[in-house]
Amino acid sequence: MMNNLDKTGAIVALDIGTTKILCLVADYNDDGQLRIVGIGDEPCDGLERGVISEIQSTVSSIKRAISKARNVSSHKIESVTTGIAGSHIQCFNGNAEINITNDEVTEEDKIKVVENAQDVQIPNDQEVLHVIPQYYTIDGQIGIREPIAMAGARLGVNVHIITSSTTAKKNLMKCIENSLLDVDHFVLEPVASSYSVLSEEERSLGVCLVDIGGGTTDVAIFTDGTIKHTSVIQIAGQMITNDIKIGLRTSTQAAEEIKVQHGSLMNHPDDGEKMITVPSISDKPDKEVSLTNLSHIIGCRIDEIFEKIQREIENSGHSSKIRAGIVFTGGGARLSGLDEYAEAKFSCPARIGAPANIAGIGNVSGKARYSTAVGLLLYRENKLKDMPHRTSLDNNPLFTFINNFWTKLSAYFHREL
Ligand SMILES: Nc1ncnc2c1ncn2[C@@H]1O[C@H](COP(=O)(O)OP(=O)(O)OP(=O)(O)O)[C@@H](O)[C@H]1O
Ligand SMILES: [Mg+2]
Numbered sequence: 001m002m003n004n005l006d007k008t009g010a011i012v013a014l015d016i017g018t019t020k021i022l023c024l025v026a027d028y029n030d031d032g033q034l035r036i037v038g039i040g041d042e043p044c045d046g047l048e049r050g051v052i053s054e055i056q057s058t059v060s061s062i063k064r065a066i067s068k069a070r071n072v073s074s075h076k077i078e079s080v081t082t083g084i085a086g087s088h089i090q091c092f093n094g095n096a097e098i099n100i101t102n103d104e105v106t107e108e109d110k111i112k113v114v115e116n117a118q119d120v121q122i123p124n125d126q127e128v129l130h131v132i133p134q135y136y137t138i139d140g141q142i143g144i145r146e147p148i149a150m151a152g153a154r155l156g157v158n159v160h161i162i163t164s165s166t167t168a169k170k171n172l173m174k175c176i177e178n179s180l181l182d183v184d185h186f187v188l189e190p191v192a193s194s195y196s197v198l199s200e201e202e203r204s205l206g207v208c209l210v211d212i213g214g215g216t217t218d219v220a221i222f223t224d225g226t227i228k229h230t231s232v233i234q235i236a237g238q239m240i241t242n243d244i245k246i247g248l249r250t251s252t253q254a255a256e257e258i259k260v261q262h263g264s265l266m267n268h269p270d271d272g273e274k275m276i277t278v279p280s281i282s283d284k285p286d287k288e289v290s291l292t293n294l295s296h297i298i299g300c301r302i303d304e305i306f307e308k309i310q311r312e313i314e315n316s317g318h319s320s321k322i323r324a325g326i327v328f329t330g331g332g333a334r335l336s337g338l339d340e341y342a343e344a345k346f347s348c349p350a351r352i353g354a355p356a357n358i359a360g361i362g363n364v365s366g367k368a369r370y371s372t373a374v375g376l377l378l379y380r381e382n383k384l385k386d387m388p389h390r391t392s393l394d395n396n397p398l399f400t401f402i403n404n405f406w407t408k409l410s411a412y413f414h415r416e417l
Helices: 004-008 055-073 107-117 166-178 189-197 200-205 237-248 252-262 291-316 338-346 368-386 397-416
Strands: 011-016 020-028 034-043 079-084 090-099 126-138 141-144 154-165 182-188 207-212 217-223 226-233 275-278 287-290 326-329 350-352
Touching (some): 011 055, 011 368, 020 368, 034 368, 079 166, 079 189, 090 107, 090 126, 107 126, 107 154, 126 182, 126 226, 166 182, 189 226, 189 326, 200 217, 207 291, 237 252, 252 291, 275 291, 287 291, 291 338, 326 338, 326 368, 338 350
Parallel strands (some): 011 079, 207 326
Antiparallel strands (some): 126 154, 217 226
């Protein structure tokens, strides 16, 4: 578990999706700006609804994506920051209170109270992925964002705990290890995407982030600057393609192409007359279908996804706080007219979120299917910034040895906690 930038000079993001493996390699330019220097984007069919269902084909896709990204970037790739998602993800809330040791809150007090708050009953087959402090309390005063150096006798915290299935994580780890890589962080995919598509203002006003992928639609609700609720809906892009395939009696590939090229939720008055050609799956001739017919098939499934999103928002208990509305991302968000359709259905603002421009190759700007991978890079960059300031001592072999030892020791204790 090494600091990636130490050994290879790069940050590597690996988005293992239901339809693709996306590897991004980034380093810093002379101005200290993050830039993308390697991209590997490979199709993958080893996952079912966001969870590994076949190790071997997933490993082959990972190896191909890594190899492409490595060749372009010429950086060694040893360790990756990877996303995790799927219906096995669960979330819990915890809280704790401790005595403040020396009249004012120290870093140690803060670490201790957050550790104590993790002591909630989670199912045996689940393990903790993220512990996200919501707010602190001092002597009963709530809503404190940063308690360090504040005076008081009792420090409390409320945390949001996100867990994943131990088995699902082990299988993900297995695929990465079989690809001869190490993992520096597992990050919940919508948490990663939030780094690349949400603004600080949206997070603090209250926003619902919806990542429509191939296998799953991930929902994450942010209010007051932090994540409050997460859930996974088992309907996404592949199901829409399947509906088109069944509804128009064509092949999966033709249905996918029709969706991407002609799929829309916008109703134009002349759509009823506009026809598209649907390739036949038998020796019968291809047929013509109206755009209205296609929109209807897509709209039915989107309505079902929207109903489930609405239910999640209501169940989260934060529906009155989602003032910035809904931000859609992921490949499925490229469906034409999705934002306007959502505004009408949810009666709130909606927009399509995609990464802003990042220096380097690939021009990821505006590409919603890159949101998770770019978010993983930004998440990792943020974690590295939290680490102790690096100096020229870092290149000293003795310091490197001590640093390696310390990193391993911290990783050991982190696992044990
Ligand atoms: N223009 C488009 N219109 C509609 N759907 C699209 C368009 N472009 C891509 N998609 C859909 O986006 C989906 C893939 O999105 P994405 O790459 O975000 O998924 P993934 O990360 O592989 O899957 P997951 O996150 O669910 O594991 C596919 O179902 C694809 O059909
Ligand atoms: Mg995805």
